[in-house]
Amino acid sequence: MSRLVRAEWTKLFTTKVWLGLLLGACVMVAGFAVFFTAFAGNPEAGIPAVGTPLYEDLALSTAANANILFLILGIIGMTQEYRHRTATPTFLTAPQRGRVVTAKVIAYALVAALFALAVVAVNYLVVAVHAGALGAAPALDGDNVTTLASSLLALTIYAVIGVGLGALMRNQVGAIVGGLVYLFVVEPIIRSVPATAGAYKWMPGGAMEALTATLAGPELLGAWQGALVLLGYGLVAAVLGTFLAVRRDVA
Amino acid sequence: MRVEVRGLTKSFGQVRAVSDLGFTVEPGSVTGFLGPNGAGKTTTLRMMLGLVRPDAGGATFDGVPYAALPQPVRTVGAVLETAFHPARSGRNHLRVYCRAAGLPVSRADDVLAQVGLADAGRRKAGGYSLGMRQRLALATALLGDPAVLVLDEPANGLDPEGIQWLRGFIRHLAHDQGRTVLVSSHLLSEVEQTVDRVVIVGAGRLVREASMDQLRSGADGAGTVLVRSPEAARLAEVLRGTGSGEVSVDGDALTVQGRTPAEVGSRAFAAGVELHELRAHTSGLEEIYFRLTAGQEQFAAATTDQESAR
Numbered sequence: 277m278s279r280l281v282r283a284e285w286t287k288l289f290t291t292k293v294w295l296g297l298l299l300g301a302c303v304m305v306a307g308f309a310v311f312f313t314a315f316a317g318n319p320e321a322g323i324p325a326v327g328t329p330l331y332e333d334l335a336l337s338t339a340a341n342a343n344i345l346f347l348i349l350g351i352i353g354m355t356q357e358y359r360h361r362t363a364t365p366t367f368l369t370a371p372q373r374g375r376v377v378t379a380k381v382i383a384y385a386l387v388a389a390l391f392a393l394a395v396v397a398v399n400y401l402v403v404a405v406h407a408g409a410l411g412a413a414p415a416l417d418g419d420n421v422t423t424l425a426s427s428l429l430a431l432t433i434y435a436v437i438g439v440g441l442g443a444l445m446r447n448q449v450g451a452i453v454g455g456l457v458y459l460f461v462v463e464p465i466i467r468s469v470p471a472t473a474g475a476y477k478w479m480p481g482g483a484m485e486a487l488t489a490t491l492a493g494p495e496l497l498g499a500w501q502g503a504l505v506l507l508g509y510g511l512v513a514a515v516l517g518t519f520l521a522v523r524r525d526v527a
Numbered sequence: 528m529r530v531e532v533r534g535l536t537k538s539f540g541q542v543r544a545v546s547d548l549g550f551t552v553e554p555g556s557v558t559g560f561l562g563p564n565g566a567g568k569t570t571t572l573r574m575m576l577g578l579v580r581p582d583a584g585g586a587t588f589d590g591v592p593y594a595a596l597p598q599p600v601r602t603v604g605a606v607l608e609t610a611f612h613p614a615r616s617g618r619n620h621l622r623v624y625c626r627a628a629g630l631p632v633s634r635a636d637d638v639l640a641q642v643g644l645a646d647a648g649r650r651k652a653g654g655y656s657l658g659m660r661q662r663l664a665l666a667t668a669l670l671g672d673p674a675v676l677v678l679d680e681p682a683n684g685l686d687p688e689g690i691q692w693l694r695g696f697i698r699h700l701a702h703d704q705g706r707t708v709l710v711s712s713h714l715l716s717e718v719e720q721t722v723d724r725v726v727i728v729g730a731g732r733l734v735r736e737a738s739m740d741q742l743r744s745g746a747d748g749a750g751t752v753l754v755r756s757p758e759a760a761r762l763a764e765v766l767r768g769t770g771s772g773e774v775s776v777d778g779d780a781l782t783v784q785g786r787t788p789a790e791v792g793s794r795a796f797a798a799g800v801e802l803h804e805l806r807a808h809t810s811g812l813e814e815i816y817f818r819l820t821a822g823q824e825q826f827a828a829a830t831t832d833q834e835s836a837r
Contacts, residue, residue, distance in 0.1 A: 282627075286626050290616070360611065364578060365667055368576060368599065369627040525579040
């Protein structure tokens with residue numbers, strides 16, 4: 277298994293997709309952090325003032341917004357095998373295809389954890405510098421470290437969900453577009469419609485919100501429950517994908 | 528290592544792509560897997576390697592199915608596709624599979640040199656020509672130094688020089704190194720000089736499994752020798768005098784029945800007759816291949832329809 281995991285890392289780091297996604301995530305998170313800090317204390321924006329615990333909680337969890345890029349990282353990791361037809365040599369090397377999917381889940385979880393560490397570090401540094409300039413840099417105390425760690429965990433799990441979704445769909449463009457539509461259209465609707473809002477806490481977005489919750493919203497699970505639900509989505513997708521899609525004929 | 532295919536069957540919807548197909552591939556020889564496009568060759572090869580699930584039957588490598596081989600890459604090497612991640616270099620592509628198979632990454636450079644791609648190894652595979660892609664696919668197959676090689680239309684996209692190289696390389700792999708080689712093609716003429724045995728399929732069924740010699744002996748015009756000589760008439764007299772079968776003269780050309788080129792040559796030499804050309808008549812081989820496989824593609828759909836109607 278360690279051979280297959282290392283092979284996945286070689287695949288990932290011998291093209292430049294990872295660099296684009298990592299830089300994109302860092303820039304995106306830095307942008308969000310600057311935005312939140314700039315509007316902190318503005319009564320019309322509804323963002324609490326710099327120096328309050330609620331502001332720090334909010335500004336230090338902007339990293340979680342990069343979840344879509346981590347989802348895409350996982351999706352590409354799985355679907356590139358079909359897009360570029362390297363599934364043939366990959367499955368010739370490892371005829372038990374479940375082992376390939378398992379190796380990808382492990383490889384991408386570990387890489388995503390590393391990338392997420394960079395993203396939350398950027399998140400903290402930008403907030404520390406910007407809020408510091410405004411008079412109150414957040415300390416790396418227990419609460420704030422927990423906030424950052426929650427984002428790190430959420431981003432890591434989203435990469436696993438990406439691998440699972442990619443295994444289910446096999447089609448790269450379809451999986452990415454489906455993921456975007458789901459996260460930015462379907463879930464916001466479920467979240468805001470009263471009839472369905474109760475189910476939102478069980479959805480991936482609701483589970484992530486439970487893990488990294490900040491703004492007021494519908495009822496959510498506890499943080500650790502959210503993490504488990506989120507991870508469950510990723511692993512269930514990977515297992516279903518293995519049996520329903522990946523084991524199909526590679527013609 | 529002996530490869531055995533038994534009872535292989537696969538349908539795609541209504542179309543029976545492969546039907547109760549069985550054949551054997553022997554070590555130390557090159558077996559041509561021939562049939563027109565759409566005869567089920569690629570599907571068969573993919574089923575043998577566990578990429579496509581057969582409806583029935585299967586293939587074994589010294590008795591073991593592909594998926595159960597403890598070290599598949601070190602046992603069987605396959606060229607099935609010439610698709611690579613366009614942004615990854617050929618060398619890195621090979622290194623991926625070195626890692627996955629637990630081979631030293633230095634094997635990547637070894638096989639690149641073996642297929643003549645050493646200079647292009649660090650370039651992105653997306654910029655490779657079709658011929659270079661074929662060579663990279665072959666390099667991938669050779670990574671594990673496998674006992675069996677399965678090559679699906681490996682000459683596609685190669686220039687004449689590349690085809691010449693490939694023929695020599697395939698013969699070397701089988702005859703000098705004792706590997707088992709199965710090479711598919713839709714043209715007999717393309718592999719005629721390379722293969723020792725042929726497995727001919729049409730419409731997913733076995734049409735003929737034979738050695739090249741057996742195939743030749745069954746061909747029209749087999750046993751015919753063509754000779755050209757400025758003294759054609761005198762050579763005809765000499766050959767008739769030694770009891771050769773039918774000899775016909777047309778200008779400086781002779782057609783001799785029932786004699787091998789060696790026999791004709793030695794009689795001409797003994798009589799001191801100058802020869803400009805001496806060869807076995809082999810055009811019949813292409814004819815027999817055509818006759819064996821003619822119309823099989825069209826039959827595929829019709830046969831299935833009849834079967835399902837019954």
